[in-house]
Amino acid sequence: MPAPRTLLAKVWDDHVVVEPPGLPTVLYVDLHLVHEVTSPQAFSGLAARGLKARRPDLTLATADHSVPTSDRSLPIADDLARAQVERLTRNCAEHGIPLHGMDSPHQGIVHVIGPELGLTQPGMTIVCGDSHTATHGALGALAFGIGTSEVEHVLATQTLLQRRPRTFEVRVEGRLAAGVTAKDVILALLARIGVGGGTGHVFEYTGPAIRALSMEQRMTICNMSIEGGARAGMVAPDDTTFEYVAGRPYAPGGAAWERALAAWRTLPGDDGAAYDRSVTLDAGALEPMVTYGTNPGMGMPISGRVPDPDRTADPAGRKALAKALSYMDLRPGEPLLGQPVDVVFIGSCTNSRISDLRQAAALLRGQRVDPRVRVLVVPGSNDVKRQAEAEGLAEVFRAAGAEWREAGCSMCIAMNGDQLAPGQYAVSTSNRNFEGRQGAGGRTFLASPLTAAASALAGRIADARPLVERARAVV
């Protein structure tokens, strides 16, 4: 009997080109996603060595990070951003790499379009010069972010040098209450283990609460694995996964589908396969989460109070918390419910898919957002945008007084002009509340789309659960 293997081990073993003793593994990459910000120096490196992309047919590019989310018929006003997007276009043409540029009907955030187009499939290895590549692990792929040198390596060789990571099971028992979502699960995990808790590991999310989630909710959780220090997060594929992939543009069809399905069904970890570490959360005990600090691990239940540095035992933690509260201009012991906000951002590779927009729209339908709050709704892709418009969601957002914008990373990374002014507070469905992440001096409260929508209506941080009950929202 061979030793029982985890999902990670099965995917890894299947992609080993060579694994010489003592040396890193040469790992084969099934799909390489490329965007404008982390690729230009890699293409320059190829040119310096006279190399071409080895497998343009396993590579896909899009422009997402620095593209404007305003009128697409105009040229990009920012010279640097325009030059970067033009460079991507030239590089892709030169290497024969398909590109969903700003004029493509499938342009969007790289981690939204991969799954949506059916390119992300169970058992694959997927990399991108972006730490939120972990998203794709929701389909049972091993997907992780790489640096620009590694982007160059993959372009040139379709392989990477990697050491086998350790495994970390995140088991979520029980069942989520109404109004509590995937975003709250991952923020609760990060609050529990901290932003370095998963370093050196790959998370595998297991348990009944994970099984009960839709694919898009699983993507939200896997997306933020990196915020816990894990380069990748995975969910074993099941019928939810297969139903999601079936019929998408790049999914296998006909006999190939049956072969793929048979292979995918063998991917879940074997009985008795051991993880290096594990942690268990009780989904039923969770309430909506919101962050109060300057990293995603500084989160708390929405009904809680801002923690007190003086009650933090560890000196480094005390110092970090005091610094974070000073940046956020929050006081220990105060509640966050009712905290006024200036901006609400609904978008990012964490929460910009159609189901996220449906949740937010369910609360905003027929309502008006607080007039003091600027509300941006930024769909994750042009496909999501068209779908939301077809379903009438865009009209719900507009009628509520929110801005309905073009697809891209937008205010998650604030490279494209969508940003907070210094001192402004935002409730954001994105993934990072680091100092200045959404604009220099800006202050971010990370939360779910439901919390974001409820806060947009109130003009303050608000608990969505009473509204969810009233709207009988699809949650």
Add this chain to the structure above:
Amino acid sequence: MPEPFRPFSSRLVPLLADNVDTDQIIPARFLKVTDKEGLGEGLFADWRYDADGRPRQGFVLNRPGMAGRAVLLAGDNFGAGSSREHAPWALRAFGFRAVLATSFADIFRANALKNGLLPVELPAGDHAALAAAVAADPDAEVTVDLEAGTLTLPDGRAVGFTVDPFARRMLLEGTDELGYLLAQGDAVTAYEATHPARVDTLAPSGPPNAGRG
């Protein structure tokens, strides 16, 4: 191509915060470049400069005598967050050749090693001793010797550290990984012969079906 990594001695720049993320090391607005040059000015930009571009008094890099120091003494989990390789590029552009910390984020560590920036992971006790030594004497020096795998503290005590042996070899030889990977071409071709491509990005198999939940 990086230079071979030789032993060197330097005074330190202490930045003893935990979880310093790559958005702090280099904010995203500096990422709209298409080359690796000139990123030193963006290093810790929002901690170094106020909104009007004036140096913030009190931030360590703005203190006199910090220019030219090649070792950053950081806290725990240095380099968390974004995968931007601009972070080690900016640190190198400023003149850093090693970062000392009790731990590093995985992607940052990998990126640093590819750019001649040595991540030295220290046990908590040695790290605390070094922080105390630098607090007592801001001009205290350490010596970093990758070949020997030692960091010599200001009191003369040598502390051992380890780096991935393959990355260590690349650093000592001043070569990069791409040459090694290119030399595996036959093995890659053999792998491809037995593992058909999972997708073909040049040829979708069916019509688009946007936005299903």
